[in-house]
Each structure stands twice: as C-alpha cells, then as structure tokens.
Amino acid sequence: MEVSTQEFKQCNLVTVKGRIDSATAAQLGEAFEASTKDGRYKIVLDMSEVEYMSSAGMRVLIVTQKECKRLKRGEVVLTMPSDRIKEALDLAGFIPLFTIFDELAPAIGYF
16 A cells, blocks of 8 residues: 655645555554644545555544544545445445545645
8 A cells, every 4th residue: 555645735635545454554544643743634535546445444534533623623534435435434334424525626625
C-alpha cells in the first residue's frame, strides 16, 4: 500500500493506493496522525485506487473521524470509494458517519 499526503489551504488530502488491511492499516493511521498532530483536522481521503479495506482499515477511519470531529474541529471526508468498499462501509453502519464525494474537487472545496 502507498500513502501520500498533500497539504491544501483548508485541508489535507491523503491518497491511498492498494489494500488497507491489518498489515497496512497502521501506515494509514500514521498518515492521519501526522495531520492531526499538525493541527489539521480537515482531511480528504482519496480512495479511488483502494482495492480492498478490512475491518482494521475501517477502525482507523472511525478513530480518526472521532478525533477530527471532537470539539467540532473538522472531519474526514471520503472520495471515490469503490462500490465494494461502499457496500462494506454500509454493512458496518459507517455510511452515516462520513460525507462521501464522487469527485475529488468538490471534496476539497467542501472545507
């Protein structure tokens, strides 16, 4: 899995390529933690090239979402998740917890 972070004026864009599973979820968590430690709680997660997400990856998303929303500082928004990942998020009951965009530009403009 590859994770990269790009800073924009209003938010951070975290792009993930590959599989988010128990072996790689910590790497995603580290990218999120680096953003929040810098005081940047508005995060866009580009999932356009994510092939698979396990429960470990979902756990990282939820922990980060709680951290970002605490004290109304920001949130994590998802962009372009595959139908398979959307279905998994829906089965876990996570869809209502995230704002999801079909394109990257509106997600970045959301903040």
